[in-house]
Amino acid sequence: MLAFDEEFDVVVVGFGFAGAISAIEAADGGARVLLIEKASVPGGISICAGGGVLCAADRDKAFAYLQALGKGRTPIEVLRALADGMTDLEDYVTKLAKINGAEVVGRGRLGPGGIDGIGLNPDGTVPDEFLGGGSYMLPGFETFYYTSIKSVPEFFPEKEFPAQSSSSAQKSSTFGGGVRVFKVVYDNVLRRRNVQVRYNSAAVRLIRGTEQREVRGITIKGKNGKLTNVKARALILACGGFEGNPTMQEQYWEGMPIGTAMAKNNTGDGILMAQELGAALWHMWHFHGSYGFRHPSPDYPYLIRTKRVPNWKPGREQTAQVKMAWILVDQFGKRYMNEYHPYVQDTNHRPMQHLDPVTQSYPRIPSLLICDDNGRRLYPLGQPTYNDPDILHYVWSPDNLKEVDLGILKKADSIRELAAQFKMKDPDAVEASVDRWNAACHSGSDAEFGRPGGTMLPIDTPPYYGAEIWPLVSNTQGGLVHDEYQQVINVYGEALSRLYVVGELGSTFGHLYSAGGNIAECFVSGRNAVKHISGLG
Known part of the structure; x- marks a missing residue:
């Protein structure tokens, strides 16, 4: 006993x-x-x-x-x-x-x-x-x-x-x-x-x-x-x-890798202990998350969520009036989603987990975030969020320039030069994606992916900025x-x-x-x- x-x-x-x-x-x-x-x-x-x-x-x-x-x-x-x-x-x-x-x-x-x-x-x-x-x-x-x-x-x-x-x-x-x-x-x-x-x-x-x-x-x-x-x-x-717990994530989620925004101590302990007693599981695929930046220092182990923009409700698109400074393109240089879902911090990771069976890869992990100088000046693009005494405590700069110095963001005088810095497979496709985006902004409608018009901001004022963007989990x-x-x-x-x-x-x-x-x-x-x-x- x-x-x-x-x-x-x-x-x-x-x-x-x-x-x-x-x-x-x-x-x-x-x-x-x-x-x-x-x-x-x-x-x-x-x-x-x-x-x-x-x-x-x-x-x-x-x-x-x-x-x-x-x-x-x-x-x-x-x-x-x-x-x-x-x-x-x-x-x-x-x-x-x-x-x-x-x-x-x-x-x-x-x-x-x-x-x-x-x-x-x-x-x-x-x-x-x-x-x-x-x-x-x-x-x-x-x-x-x-x-x-x-x-x-x-x-x-x-x-x-x-x-x-x-x-x-x-x-x-x-x-x-x-x-x-x-x-x-x-x-x-x-x-x-x-x-x-x-x-x-x-x-x-x-x-x-x-x-x-x-x-x-x-x-x-x-x-x-x-x-x-x-x-x-x-x-x-x-x-x-x-x-x-990356091991559990690899077994229950499709896309990989997916980083965590703030929770290194949440390693599924309760799940594992209860499983020994025969506990059933549910909703294992479902997590609350979005996309974010990687910090170059190993002393900051979390992904950094993009700026938290206000939510909007489907059917009330006209209420979405806060400009989102960026678009995302995949590794082929193409946009693939509305970057501003009704609840960005909950579902915008989902389109990123697409498997391309032809290349046997995840061409949207990482994606490339692109904005121009007007977008860079709009607000801090990232929002570090954590509760951890053992890491580098990081505050994102108001003008995003510290992040350029750190290499989180890269800067270029043209979209083609920016694409080259990230070794994009098709710089022409990146340029074409930005051109289509700017045309959509001038028309006031994103016919490709349905991003609300009030959130759209042209990317046409150099210098241009880019960053690798990864799907992340805020909470499972x-x-x-x-x-x-x-x-x-x-x-x-x-x-x-x-x-x-x-x-x-x-x-x-x-x-x-x-x-x-x-x-x-x-x-x-x-x-x-x-x-x-x-x-x-």
């Missing part, structure tokens, strides 16, 4: 949003909680999020939307649980925010002047982010809206969470930063005296109970390499996906199958007793994603798991 070194009521693995909410709820129910984190700092990739928590006014409309969004890839009971949980999220966030006096912005603050000081669109309409918050105009989309944390008194992210990238710590979107939302849940965790937090503590293996399909503990590896067996009444896995959606109570389900459709999964380690989103949905899911799944645990003996 395996000997246990310690015992807690609930052990939570991972200190991001989902793990924090799980710990808070379990502690408030009277449980002694151990919250472990593999990294030396809290936050995971949650702290890097945009910060908008997707909420719903009507549960039936939310359910209809999630059904349409998922295309039948997720059981309706699981979708219903998420929809139900979204309807009181604003109140829940508001309750948590009392811990430190954080100012909450939600549906109740919507007025004729915008949202709590956030302005209207140039035409006087309310930004899409706050009306009909669903990313796609599917049935029920109009019920969604966002709740965020506008400010936290006496909170300085760069001091309290120095491992987190400055680009996310600053107010980089209308939602505010995920760092402020994380500050709220972080303070709530620390206030609970019956929650013990341990960093540099990696989950190694689940420990079976005496009954079939039962989990009664976990083996934890500390910073010094010491293994500790901890007994628990329930285990909650909140340790994220496999953004930092695939992982462990679970039921509406967040119980892990095995390959025979049976629940693994006392084992729960929350957050992105087996997300509900299995086909398309809706902005802010993962944060909402972290909150809802953590609460639902603990509700079920409270009924265990």
Whole structure:
């Protein structure tokens, strides 16, 4: 019989949003909680999020939307649980925010002047982010809206969470930063005296109970390499996906290589541990991502996402009015997609994973980003995003010139010269692609790929700039199958007793994603798991 070194009521693995909410709820129910984190700092990739928590006014409309969004890839009971949980999220966030006096912005603050000081669109309409918050105009989309944390008194992210990238710590979107939302849940965790937090503590293996399909503990590896067996009444896995595991990515994704934007510690640990007990998997192909730049230094191991441009909704193309400075061409010099999808940071990696069976290669990995001097002056082209104390902390320059000096961007006086610098196979094709693009800009319509007219910017003012661009993952959606109570389900459709999964380690989103949905899911799944645990003996 395996000997246990310690015992807690609930052990939570991972200190991001989902793990924090799980710990808070379990502690408030009277449980002694151990919250472990593999990294030396809290936050995971949650702290890097945009910060908008997707909420719903009507549960039936939310359910209809999630059904349409998922295309039948997720059981309706699981979708219903998420929809139900979204309807009181604003109140829940508001309750948590009392811990430190954080100012909450939600549906109740919507007025004729915008949202709590956030302005209207140039035409006087309310930004899409706050009306009909669903990313796609599917049935029920109009019920969604966002709740965020506008400010936290006496909170300085760069001091309290120095491992987190400055680009996310600053107010980089209308939602505010995920760092402020994380500050709220972080303070709530620390206030609970019956929650013990341990960093540099990696989950190694689940420990079976005496009954079939039962989990009664976990083996934890500390910073010094010491293994500790901890007994628990329930285990909650909140340790994220496999953004930092290239081996798993090669088995589940088509295109390669695909880099990670921010998550080297997310190596699929929860998936692998639960698989030993027969856990089923779902949505493994699906990830939230886009495309980005490579930094030349090995001390910066992540890809750098391109500038986060505002989302737009299919059917409302006229609202897309922010210029995107660049186009992308493949290794044959040809454009192959609309570079500005409705949600660039979610789906624009998908067209890049095309396999050419003739050449047995991926001719869009990497692609070539091209812009001119007007585009270079428009805004920083890249946005580093990370939560890692062990890497080179990099801030992209306002004018993109530092990146030219570093070699992230290359500069040329002509498109042909730029193509030569990247050893493009057909410089004529690159020139022709830029010429067609400029003609489309002057006509106001991208007949080839349907990029919204308001986002188009000619590439006709030298010098010209280029960069290799790679597909990247911000967070995975695939992982462990679970039921509406967040119980892990095995390959025979049976629940693994006392084992729960929350957050992105087996997300509900299995086909398309809706902005802010993962944060909402972290909150809802953590609460639902603990509700079920409270009924265990």
